[in-house]
Amino acid sequence: MAALFLGMNANAARMDMVDVSNNNGYMSTAEYTSMRNEFGVKAVTVKISEGSTYKDPYAASNIANVQAAGLYINGYHFARYTTKAQAIAEADFAGQTAKAAGLPVGAVLATDVESQEANNRSKATNDRNNAAFMQEIQKFGYRADIYTSGSWANNKMTIKGKTGWIAAYPYVVSGKNWYSTNHAWQWSSTAKFRISYGGFDVSQLNDNYYTAGQKSTVKPTNKGAVKTNNQKANKNVSKPAASAKWVKEKKTYTLKTAVKLHTSTSTSSNTIAILPAGTTVKTDQAIIKGGYRWVRQPRFNGYGYLATGPASNTLEYVKSGATHTYYTVVSGDSWWEIAQRNGLNVYTLASQNGKTIYSMIHPGNKLLIK
Template identity: 30%
Template sequence: MGKYHRRKRATLKKIIDGLIAEALTIALVLSFVAPVHAAPKVDFIDVSHHNAQGGLPLSFYQTIKVSGVNGVVVKVSDGTSYIDPAASVNVANAKASGMAVSAYHFARFTSVSEAKTEADWFDKQLKYVGFDKLKDGIVVVDVELPTASKATLTDATNAFTSEMHQLGYPTVDLYSGSGFYSSHLDADKLSISQPWLARYNGGKTEPVWRNGKGAWQWSSGYHFNGIGGSFDVSQDFAGKYASRYVAPNATAPKKVKKIGSVSLVNWLKQHKKAWSYSERSTLAKSYGITNYSGTAAQNIALLVKLKSGVKPAKNPKAVKKAVKKVKAHTYTVKRGNTLWGITRAHKTTITHVKMLNHLRSDLIRPGQKLKY
C-alpha cells in the first residue's frame, strides 16, 4: 500500500506541475499580446520665437523631416499689430527642408468687425514672411482667450474664417484647448469642422471631439533625440497638416529637399550685390526677418528666399484699435501642482498660460504666481 500511494502522489505531482507550467506559458504569451497604451504619433509640430528667437535652423527641420515629422505650423501674427520675429526664418527654412508648412494667427478679437481686421492683418503678414497661399499648407486661427461671450466668440471666429476664404486661402482651421473649445465656443455653429485641439495628459486621453476629429496637440514638452529644447507636437487624424495634398511645396515623407550652397555672402558676391552686415540687415528686413543678427538660421533663410526669386512684400503697418482689456487672474502654485492640472482647473490652456507668464517650458515651482 505504501508504494502504491507514493506512485499515486508522484503521478499527481507530475500532472499538477504540468498544469502550472502550461498556465505560466499561457500567461507569458498573453503578456506579449495584451493591449498596452501606445504614445500618439508625432505627425507635425508648431513653432514660434519661443523655440528660437531668431528662428530655427535648416538643419533642425531637415533632421526631423528625415525622422518622419512631415509638417510644421509656424506662428506668424497676433492681434492687429504683432508679427512673430522668427516667422520669416521658420517659414523659409521649413520649406527648404521639404516640410508641409502651415501658419497660425493668435486671436484677440472681441467682435465680428475686429475678427475681420485681424484676418486682414494675418493676410498681410503671411505675404511679408513669404507664405504661399496656394503652394504651402493651411492657415489656422488660434482661439483661446475668453474675450467675449460664447455666442459672440463663435460668430467672430466664423467671421475670421470667412474673411480668410475671401482673401484666397483654400483651407482655414481652428486651434484651441479641448476644455476651452467645449466651454467658450459653440461647436454646432462653427463653420470649421475637425478642429485642432490641445489636451495634455501624457498622450493618454484624446480631446473631446464635438465637430469631427481633426488633429490632437498632445504634448507641449516633447524632446527629439539629440536636439535641444522642447516642442509642441501633434497627431494629424484628418490629414490637414502633414499631407503633400494640402502643401504642394512639400516633399514625400522622410525625403529632404536639396539646398546646394548655403553661403549667403558668397551668393551676394557672385550676383554683384552688397554683402556687408548692414546691407544684409536691410535686405533681411525687406523679407520679413525683422530681428536680423547674422545667425546661420537667418542667413540660410534669406538665401533660400533670394534663390527662389520671390520678391519682398511691403512691411504692413500696425492697425490701431481700442484695446479691450481682459482681466487677468493669478494663481499661486502649490506643491504637487502641474501646469496641465492648473490650466484644466481654471478652464484655460497651457499655451495661453505660458505666453502670459513668459514660460519656456512646463516646469513650475511651489510659490510661483501664474497669471491665467
C-alpha cells in the first residue's frame, strides 16, 4: 500500500488495525497476540490477491493465526482493473481466493485502489469500476470498502462519508483525528511491535465497520502496557523546522529508479513526466516540505520538482558515472526473497531503490542491486 514519511505526536493515533502481506513474511499467532494484548490492536487486514492472477502466499496462515489470537480479520485486494468487466473479474478472483484462504463470511474485503492504472483513469471511470468490484465482492458474503490515499480520495475517485479507509501520513499531527468521517485512517507505515520484525501499516478505526459481523470477545489484557507501548511506537518523531526555506543545491545526478517530476512540491500535484532510471537530473535548489526532501530542476519553461525521499533521508540519487547492477522482478518475488538471493539486507535493498519494504513491486520492475 502507499507510504509517506511520518512524524507523529506520541498521542496522535491509536493502533486499532494492522495490515499485513507477503512483505511481512510469516506472522505467528504469538505475534498477533502481542499486538492485541500489548498495543490494543483489534483487527488485522491481510492481503488476499492482486490483479487477476496473484495470490498472496501468506494469506491463509495470516488468516488462521489472526483468528487464533482472537482478533477480527479482514482482507484486501490490490486493484489493477481499468474497465468494469475487469473489475468484476478481479472481484471474482479475489472472492474465490479469499474463500480458499479461509477469510470468513462477514469480513471486509476492501479494494486497494492506488495503482498507476487507476491514476491514468478519470474519476468517473474509477467510480464505475470500484462500484462494480464492490457489488461483485458482496456476492461472496464479504462486506466492501475502498482503500486509497488521502490525495486520491474525492479527487481520483469518490469516497463518501461513513465509507472508506484512507491513508495519509502527515509530517506532524497534533492530536488531530484525520478522516474521522471515514471508517478508518491509516496513519503510519513504520509502527513497531515488540516481538515482530520491521515496520507495519497501522490504522485508527473511527467506527466498528472493520470489527463487525464476526464474533470476538477477546480484549487486551494489560491496558497499561497498551498505552505505554503505543506511545513508544508512535515516538518516531522528526520535528520539523520552524519554517521551510529553499537552499542552493547545484548538482547533477543520475536517477536510480523512475521518479515523478511534479509541477510543485506536493505529491498530489500534477505530474509533468515520469523520469526513468538512468535520467540525468540537474538541480539548483532543495527544500524540506510536506515530509519530503524536494529538489528543483530548471526546465525550458519553468521548473519541475522531484521528491527525493523522506525528510530524514539523504538524496535517493547516485552520482553520474557510477555503474550498477539491476534485477528484474518476476512473478512471485518479494523484497525478502530478492534480498536473500543477492546477499542484501532487505531494508537496504528497498532504500537504495527509493522505496520501503512495504512498497509494491511487480513483474518487470527493475531493482538496483549494486
